[in-house]
Amino acid sequence: xxPYSQSExxxxxxHAPADEVKALAESVLPALGxxxxxxxxxxxxxxxxxxxxxxAIFHLGEILVSEAHIKLTNGVxxxxxxxxxxxxxxxxxxxxxxxxxxxxxxxxIITEFLDKxxxxxxxxxxxxxLQVEATRVEMETF
Numbered sequence: 001x002x003p004y005s006q007s008e009x010x011x012x013x014x015h016a017p018a019d020e021v022k023a024l025a026e027s028v029l030p031a032l033g034x035x036x037x038x039x040x041x042x043x044x045x046x047x048x049x050x051x052x053x054x055x056a057i058f059h060l061g062e063i064l065v066s067e068a069h070i071k072l073t074n075g076v077x078x079x080x081x082x083x084x085x086x087x088x089x090x091x092x093x094x095x096x097x098x099x100x101x102x103x104x105x106x107x108x109i110i111t112e113f114l115d116k117x118x119x120x121x122x123x124x125x126x127x128x129x130l131q132v133e134a135t136r137v138e139m140e141t142f
């Protein structure tokens with residue numbers, strides 16, 4: 001059983017190394033049967049931002065994204081949206097999304113990958129926060 005919600009595992013996968021996600025998707029693909037690619041394209045989306053002072057939402061600009069939407073013969077669909085123009089990365093995530101929704105094939109392998117990536121991403125975030133904290137200036141002691 002997959003311990004992650006769809007939102008959680010898609011977030012982890014979009015932040016994981018693209019080559020590792022592609023390799024994992026390639027390994028589970030044969031067990032899925034026929035896969036129909038409904039969308040596989042790049043496009044621009046507006047990047048929203050919330051002003052920290054007033055709370056107003058505005059758009060910083062546009063970012064390039066790759067989108068994938070697949071459908072398996074049993075009707076299960078997989079989706080992905082990643083920043084950049086790596087269409088194969090988006091397709092790989094969509095394949096893993098569909099696989100996880102089926103809850104049958106390769107769940108243990110994918111969950112192990114997600115656990116490893118979640119731990120690595122948390123470690124990277126913690127290290128970055130420590131580096132940012134080291135640059136904090138206390139204005140009262142200045």
